[in-house]
Amino acid sequence: MIKFEHVNKTFGDHQALSDINTTFKAHETTVIVGPSGSGKSTLLRSLNLLERPENGLYHFNDQTIDFAKPITGKTMLNIRRKTGMVFQGYNLFPHLSVVKNVMEGPVQVLKQKPAAAKQTALDLLDKVGLADKADAYPGQLSGGQQQRVAIARSLAMNPEYILLDEPTSALDPELEAGVLRVLLALAQEDNSMIIVTHNMEFARAVADKILFVEDGKILFDGTPNEFFKQPTQRISDFLAAMT
Numbered sequence: 001m002i003k004f005e006h007v008n009k010t011f012g013d014h015q016a017l018s019d020i021n022t023t024f025k026a027h028e029t030t031v032i033v034g035p036s037g038s039g040k041s042t043l044l045r046s047l048n049l050l051e052r053p054e055n056g057l058y059h060f061n062d063q064t065i066d067f068a069k070p071i072t073g074k075t076m077l078n079i080r081r082k083t084g085m086v087f088q089g090y091n092l093f094p095h096l097s098v099v100k101n102v103m104e105g106p107v108q109v110l111k112q113k114p115a116a117a118k119q120t121a122l123d124l125l126d127k128v129g130l131a132d133k134a135d136a137y138p139g140q141l142s143g144g145q146q147q148r149v150a151i152a153r154s155l156a157m158n159p160e161y162i163l164l165d166e167p168t169s170a171l172d173p174e175l176e177a178g179v180l181r182v183l184l185a186l187a188q189e190d191n192s193m194i195i196v197t198h199n200m201e202f203a204r205a206v207a208d209k210i211l212f213v214e215d216g217k218i219l220f221d222g223t224p225n226e227f228f229k230q231p232t233q234r235i236s237d238f239l240a241a242m243t
């Protein structure tokens with residue numbers, strides 16, 4: 001389980017995260033929504049320590065980080081491994097085949113044997129619907145396919161939590177559907193995921209819990225049912241503007 005307590009992050013004089021208190025349970029999918037510039041990416045990136053809040057506590061299972069104190073390299077590495085950020089598909093290595101892209105981390109970082117890493121990579125490519133693209137190069141794939149390779153690549157590192165920041169924002173609706181299907185299937189397998197999205201229909205379908213963030217504050221933390229069926233005036237205005 002991940003828990004943030006009283007977490008604050010500023011950029012210059014802008015408070016990007018303001019007293020964030022929330023829990024991300026294992027085996028649940030949390031969806032973070034909110035207007036542009038509200039702090040969604042900062043929150044997600046803080047979970048992966050790509051951003052460094054000034055203060056507050058970060059609990060990861062039985063480990064606690066006090067953001068006000070120095071973080072050791074070992075702790076940083078440990079948290080990074082446990083929270084796999086899925087970067088946009090265009091971060092794939094263009095000179096490596098799809099299967100090699102997925103094997104790279106497990107072989108280089110986790111020191112897995114290439115044969116075992118390859119088998120895992122092929123299984124993961126099958127899971128994201130790309131078994132037939134194992135030997136293709138990223139440049140030969142559509143944006144949606146590249147994004148699914150990026151998801152497989154992240155899964156290959158076997159993180160405890162999978163983090164995705166607007167995973168389909170760069171895709172046409174037709175390509176988006178394939179990626180969302182994969183994410184829904186992962187959610188149904190009880191993976192632990194934290195997803196930032198503007199797609200409310202997807203949020204409703206995939207979320208065990210919704211966080212609505214505005215001006216760096218969590219204005220709603222609850223079930224999708226509550227969020228969509230009994231929205232506050234602010235949330236109702238937000239939802240109206242999204243559709």
Ligand code: ADP
Pocket residue numbers: 011012014016034035036037038039040041042043
């Ligand atoms: P969202 O993902 O909800 O659109 P962000 O978390 O990216 O919002 O940004 C929250 C606020 O922090 C915005 O006002 C943004 O301009 C600011 N911000 C984000 N990253 C930086 C940065 N590296 N330097 C300065 N300001 C930043």
Ligand code: MG
Pocket residue numbers: 040041042165
């Ligand atoms: Mg963002």
